[in-house]
Amino acid sequence: xxxxxxxxxxxxxxxxxxxxxxxxxxxxxxxxxxxxxxxxxxxxxxxxxxxxxxxxxxxxxxxxxxxxxxxxxxxxxxxxxxxxxxxxxxxxxxxxxxxxxxxxxxxxxxxxxxxxxxxxxxxxxxxxxxxxxxxxxxxxxxxxxxxxxxxxxxxxxxxxxxxxxxxxxxxxxxxxxxxxxxxxxxxxxxxxxxxxxxxxxxxxxxxxxxxxxxxxxxxxxxxxxxxxxxxxxxxx
Numbered sequence: 219x220x221x222x223x224x225x226x227x228x229x230x231x232x233x234x235x236x237x238x239x240x241x242x243x244x245x246x247x248x249x250x251x252x253x254x255x256x257x258x259x260x261x262x263x264x265x266x267x268x269x270x271x272x273x274x275x276x277x278x279x280x281x282x283x284x285x286x287x288x289x290x291x292x293x294x295x296x297x298x299x300x301x302x303x304x305x306x307x308x309x310x311x312x313x314x315x316x317x318x319x320x321x322x323x324x325x326x327x328x329x330x331x332x333x334x335x336x337x338x339x340x341x342x343x344x345x346x347x348x349x350x351x352x353x354x355x356x357x358x359x360x361x362x363x364x365x366x367x368x369x370x371x372x373x374x375x376x377x378x379x380x381x382x383x384x385x386x387x388x389x390x391x392x393x394x395x396x397x398x399x400x401x402x403x404x405x406x407x408x409x410x411x412x413x414x415x416x417x418x419x420x421x422x423x424x425x426x427x428x429x430x431x432x433x434x435x436x437x438x439x440x441x442x443x444x445x446x447x448x449x450x451x452x453x454x
Contacts, residue, residue, distance in 0.1 A: 222251045242279050248286040257385050258289035260332070269320040276328040284335065291339070293381065294332035296325050298344045298370060298395060303430040306368055310433040311342075311393045333392055339384065343377055344370035344397035344432050347452050354404075355453070358411035366422050368429030369404045370397045373446035380442050387440065394437050400448035401431035407449045414453065 223231060224238045224247060231237040240247025242262070260280055264271040284292060299322040300315050317323045329340045347354075351374075357363050380396050409419045434444075446452045 220252075222255070224248070224251060242283055243274070245282075245286065248283060251287060253286075253288050255287065255289045257291050257293060258283065258287055259293045259295070259381065259385075261295040267321070269324065272321055272324040276324055277331065280328050280331055284331075289335075291337045292332050292335055293385065294329060294338065294340050295381075296329050296340050296342045297322070298342045298397065298430075298432050300326045300329070300342060301430055301432075304428050305430075306427050307430060308433055309395075309430045311391065311395055311436055329393070338392075339390055340393045341381065341384070342393065342395050344372050344395070346374050346377065347371045347446075348374035354407065355411055358408040359415060359417065361408075361412075361417075361420055364408050364420060364422065365404050366425050366427045367404050368401050368427055368431050369407060369449075370401050370430075370432040371449065371452065372397050373444070373452055376444040376446055379445070380437060383442050384440065390440070391436065394440075395432050395434055396437060397432045397434045398444050398447055398449075398452075399434060402449050403427055407453070410450055411453050 220236070221234060222236045222238060224240060224242055226239070226241050228237075228239050238247060238250045240250065242248060260283060262275050262279055264275040280292075280294065298309075299319065300317050301309050301313060302316050302318050302322065303309050303313065315326055317326055332338050332340055376398065377396055384390060384394070405420065405422050412419065
């Protein structure tokens with residue numbers, strides 16, 4: 219395969235990847251990438267957590283890249299933030315999407331924009347874990363800010379394996395959730411992390427948990443299997 223990537227920051231790339239350093243909002247940068255690739259993987263991060271930045275990145279960026287590069291298929295990396303369910307229920311790809319927060323609303327707009335192109339695919343990733351992602355670990359060690367809520371996660375390596383696997387397939391659903399096998403209450407994840415650090419268990423006042431449990435059954439039915447199936451395998 220011939221792989222091209224565009225980034226604003228110059229960082230080392232794996233062997234075989236042709237790196238274009240530039241801004242996807244600049245026509246001159248996008249024109250340095252061959253048109254009509256078999257697949258365009260749109261995986262972007264806003265500069266800041268504001269509505270303006272999200273629109274600039276996900277809507278303007280996706281529109282620019284699609285119009286200039288004219289890929290045969292687009293894989294848009296979205297988020298399970300598009301789901302607003304908050305009563306501990308199971309959520310799959312057929313569940314209602316009615317995001318309350320601006321990030322979920324804008325991501326859903328970008329999903330619809332992506333799906334205007336035949337053969338394109340939306341991947342909704344849950345919370346990324348893996349090297350350098352230590353926010354929950356830090357909260358667990360400090361014992362602060364812990365909530366009684368359902369959490370969902372995906373190790374970055376498993377997310378990459380899912381994308382690589384799906385790119386090789388032709389007949390796919392339009393939307394697929396990418397998450398591990400085991401949604402878990404945040405307090406349970408935190409106490410597992412604390413156990414690894416020989417710290418005492420934390421207790422929360424009993425209350426009905428909030429949040430949602432994301433199902434990965436569709437992705438698994440397509441032949442993907444995670445290396446890190448649950449929080450214990452991630453945080454050991």
